[in-house]
Amino acid sequence: MTGTVQAHTFRSRDLVGGHVVVDLVNTVTARDAEPVDWLDGYPRLLEWAALTGEFDPVVLGDLRRLAEAEPGEAAAALERTRELREAVHDLLTALVRQDDPAPAAAVGRVESHWKQAAAGARLTVRGNTPWLETGVETSGLDHLHHELALRALDLLRSLPLERTRVCPGPRCGWVFIDRSRGGRRRWCDMATCGNLAKGRTHYQRRRHTMSRQDAHRPPGDQ
Numbered sequence: 001m002t003g004t005v006q007a008h009t010f011r012s013r014d015l016v017g018g019h020v021v022v023d024l025v026n027t028v029t030a031r032d033a034e035p036v037d038w039l040d041g042y043p044r045l046l047e048w049a050a051l052t053g054e055f056d057p058v059v060l061g062d063l064r065r066l067a068e069a070e071p072g073e074a075a076a077a078l079e080r081t082r083e084l085r086e087a088v089h090d091l092l093t094a095l096v097r098q099d100d101p102a103p104a105a106a107v108g109r110v111e112s113h114w115k116q117a118a119a120g121a122r123l124t125v126r127g128n129t130p131w132l133e134t135g136v137e138t139s140g141l142d143h144l145h146h147e148l149a150l151r152a153l154d155l156l157r158s159l160p161l162e163r164t165r166v167c168p169g170p171r172c173g174w175v176f177i178d179r180s181r182g183g184r185r186r187w188c189d190m191a192t193c194g195n196l197a198k199g200r201t202h203y204q205r206r207r208h209t210m211s212r213q214d215a216h217r218p219p220g221d222q
Helices: 020-025 042-052 057-069 071-097 104-119 136-157 190-216
Strands: 122-126 129-133 164-166 175-177
Touching: 020 042, 020 071, 020 136, 020 175, 042 057, 042 071, 042 136, 057 071, 057 136, 071 104, 071 136, 071 164, 071 175, 104 136
Parallel strands: none
Antiparallel strands: 122 129, 164 175
């Protein structure tokens, strides 16, 4: 990703992707303009992870203390998470566009991150479902990176392409899975990009109407 890094306080409205890995992809905003990376440090990654509700708070506390003790390693782990994010973004958007074949570079990078994660994972069973799981004791500060890499492959294998979209809003480019009943969602969030688009459409229609009215006025009334 070529862009800037900017501090951002994550809020629930930032989690619109429909899957935690898609929400990771969306920690970069304005991808269709001048991309801005909101992950300005490892503590911010932990803040985002806590907000998703997908990770054990005790584990996140362990990672926070470990990051404070090893800031250099934490920065390196964050960079690996960013690399995973960009690889998933490239592959995800290619799948949405139905590029054939899928970009080999993105496929290779996702594969590499998955292999790194799987190397330290253990097989567990949740209910009746086998599951690869990582832990801080084996992954250290890469725990989130590894968990997200494992989940990324699960997502990509079961991605509902007919409901996965890229928001067309200006300075957005977020990806989302439309889980609405009708499956007609167009915007990442109606309260932001949707309302902006409605406002622009209303303004353009008003200008067009006024221009037509001015064109039909008698010369003395103008």
